[in-house]
Amino acid sequence: MPTAGALIIGNEILNGKVEEANLNLLARELFDLGIELRRVVVCPDDVTGIAADIRRLRGRFDYLITSGGVGPTHDDVTLRAVAEAFQRPLIRSPELVAKIREMVGEGCTEGHLRMADVPEGAELVSTPDVPWPSVVMENVYVLPGVPRIFRMKLPMLRARLAAGRRFYCRAVYTSCRETDIAELLDRVVDAHDDVDIGSYPVMDGDYRVKLTVDSRSRSAADLALAALVEALPAGAVVRIDGGVRASRAAETR
């Protein structure tokens, strides 16, 4: 199962001035995605400390999601820390500069343009509903701390992280008709709620119904497959397929 760490950045959380409000939302989102959140760290606005935490957490888990420290003020140091963690310079993104000039218009200052500084090599990921792109650096996803905006970024996160997931897929091809196996299918489905079981009859072929088992868990898929094979009448199994398939999100690309 893929794993994740989270880094919540901000003195205001540690001194209690602001109540942390993104962790539970993120935890539920990752759980829904089948990603195991293994560790959360709350740290102060200190570039070197944040960089060290980023290096550690991103090395230990498949994904690291950060929250906070991406505004324009002196205490917003997350992107500098990401750059330091990856030993890359901060560069001014022409794409973001254009976006800022468009949004701010005449009064555009250095304070505004600072928001265009990103680590060299970072991806800028946009979704249609959020005007400002998110910075993704390899397996590090940089999210803002303001809960309302953090929330808006979750579809981006979901789209990106879901693409990497895999399903373990199995199939049994049987000479039985669907009507003949409906009840036994029900029983197997009830007993294996950690898999997705499908039934696909065909008109021509050396079998009548293809039964599929999809799961994020290899062992769950194998157990459900074994239960199906055992439940089918003797001699009704034409053949069995096993193996890994890329995620649906990946397929639709």
Next chain:
Amino acid sequence: MPTAGALIIGNEILNGKVEEANLNLLARELFDLGIELRRVVVCPDDVTGIAADIRRLRGRFDYLITSGGVGPTHDDVTLRAVAEAFQRPLIRSPELVAKIREMVGEGCTEGHLRMADVPEGAELVSTPDVPWPSVVMENVYVLPGVPRIFRMKLPMLRARLAAGRRFYCRAVYTSCRETDIAELLDRVVDAHDDVDIGSYPVMDGDYRVKLTVDSRSRSAADLALAALVEALPAGAVVRIDGGVRASRAAETR
């Protein structure tokens, strides 16, 4: 200045089934006590992992406060982890056994008595208003995760932790946007390194950004506040908060 770390223990926080509810309370309590909370870690119910975190955090900071994992079920492993971190055995405390027998009466089982197992050498700290003592092992304060009970333990924590010096807190509420004042903030921050300056934008309100100044030194806080107010554009100051945020510990003495 005294420092603290916090370790929040529980799979239920990481998988999002339960929303963390003690951190902000603890953070404010420590801030009021003049103790700097420097790091919070949320970790799973894993004895070895918790023990490693306890060793690291208690070595790095003056105090470590843990939350969670002190009930009687299989996933309550914090005291075992504390024992492991200190390389001490878990022993059954006669004091706690007596207390349990008194509370439970006839139907006292091994399940109940398990709550009497504490690391050898641990202190049991009682306060008049809480029936169940808290385990303190050197600089490690073991608190329960259930928010209602966590809350009840705070007077114990307050009484035990040496009350540090107070913070002097100031705030300016401004109608400026963060991007507009980023540069002037930088200048004030650079010129006042004995204060901690924070910048907190809000979405709704009669101001756009709250700028905070915290310091151990009253004069440093006042000087930085004055510098901020002077640096802001004329008419951009909505209001100013000054005065001392005395620690509760100091007040109740």
